[in-house]
Amino acid sequence: MAKTNPGRFFEDYRVGETIRHAVPRTLSGGERALYHALYPARHALYSSDEFARASGLAASPMDDLAAFHVVFGKSVPDISLNAVANLGYAEGRWRAPVWPGDTLASESEVIGLRENSNGKSGVVYVRTKGTNQHGDVVLDYVRWVMVRKKNLDAPAPETVVPDLAKVVPASELWIPEGLDFTSYDFALAGEPHRWGDYEVGETIDHVDGVTVEEAEHMLATRLWQNTAKVHFDATNREDGKRLIYGGHVISMARALSFNGLANAQMIIGLNGGAHANPCFAGDTIRAWSEVLDRAETPAPGVGAIRLRLVAVKGDHRDFALKGDDGKYLPHVMLDLDYWALMPT
Template identity: 80%
Template sequence: MAKTNPGNFFEDYRLGQRIDHAVPRTVSGGERALYHALYPARHALHSSDDFARACGLPASPIDDLAAFHVAFGKTVPDVSLNAVANLGYAEGRFRKPVFPGDTLRSTSEVIGLKQNSNGKSGVVYVRTEGLNQKGEVVLDYVRWVMVRKHDLNALAPETVIPDLAKVVPPDSLVIPEGLDFTRYDFTLAGEPHRMADYEVGEVIDHVDGVTVEEAEHMLATRLWQNTAKVHFDATNRADGKRLIYGGHVISLARALSFNGLANAQMIAGINAGAHANPCFAGDTVRAWTEVLDKAETSAPGVGAMRLRLVATKGGEVGALKGADGKYLADVLLDLDYWVLIPV
């Protein structure tokens, strides 16, 4: 009997199937140090215990996206080991901060299936929850991924595409317990801009760029225990290239957005996300943001701002799609998300 795991193929998934993912992970300060070494991440609340305590938290949590990557990485052996590409996200909520010492695990439910017209692959939709050692949900999200078929003669399942919300309602965002920005130190945070200083429709050029190195993206993917073959095995693609994990691009873009959005301290929700084009080593990632909406929250001094974060390979700031409605070739990421910011 074979003892190794070749991963699931498209025909292995069933609607309603629940998957408890293996290998829980206890996070430590090492996650923060490595995250900040891999990305130019500088948001003060995730860098300083003293700053976080002044904002009402017991200590500095690890970066929201670091927690996301840990939870995401747990799912890869069961969901996307044989993926062609991770396609998109929706209905993401960050429900509790993750602190050093917390142990994270993940569980997923298959909520949609659609075989592609070529009969060689299909799209699997899953809703994933990341839980801590107390069984509390720290984050949850929906993602869809294109997965290869192993048996090309396997019958196509009934097509079910979930009806997903286009936007997480701002009144459903979860504000971390105790979060209070009334004593917020703008000098230590690095910029003076509060929510009132931003206008809906405003586009912010984050100016800086980061050239992706092969070693860095592979180290990052290993850090999150992401085992997808397309990220490691150069023979897995016809062009002989390792596809960079889309989350690596998300983290690069989020870190670059510090320049202009230093006070967007925490991610509260993910409304939508698309990896528009593949990213490979040698590409230089740049970013710009469009302000989409603003909302009040119940927490003192805390507002919510909806942003569109776009990562590119150097295209024109503000340019996203062509006349045909398709993403421009230099657009890597289109991420619609909510952040928490001083009012």
């Protein structure tokens, strides 16, 4: 009797089922140090306990994307082990801080299925939530992923495509209890730009670039316990390349955005996102952002800013996103729409 798990294929999913993911993960300062080693992350709220305390928090929480990677990684063996590609995100909300010492677990509900016209794969839509040791939801989001079929003769399931909100309403954004930016130290944060200094439609070239190495990607993939075959098994693709985990690109672009958005301290909403084109070792990631919206919050001195974060490969600095055909340009790797908190 086989003891190993080959992972799920497209025909193995059913709309409405809930999948509890193994294995819970306790986070520590080690994860923070490794996160900051992998990415040039230096937003002050996640770097300094003293800066966080001056902003009304008990201490510096774990980086928001570190929490995302852990929750995401738990879901991979059940959702995307046999994936062709992770396609997009929607309706993401960070709902509670994650502190060193917290234990995170995750589960996913299948909310949609759609077989592709080639009959060889299909798209699986899931809503994944991460909880801490107290049962509090710290993060939830929807993602959709293209998964291979094992049995090409398996009948296509009824097509169910969920109706997803294009934007998380500003009124539904979570604000950490006690967060107060009225005494915010702009010099220590690294830039003087306030929430009110950014205009809707403004674009920002984040200037710097980082060339992705195979070793760092493999360390990141293992750190987040992401077991998707396309990320660690070079024989899984016809071109013999290991696909860089899309979350690695997200974190790299977010870290690069510090130059121009150093005061966009906390990511609290994920409106949408697409991994437009693959990233491989040797590619150089650069990033630019567009200001999409701004909103007031009830927290003292705190505003919400909606940003489009775009990661590109090479040296493209023209803010171009899509061609005349409406498709992403080949150098665009990531198009991410998110809300962040910023001092007013």
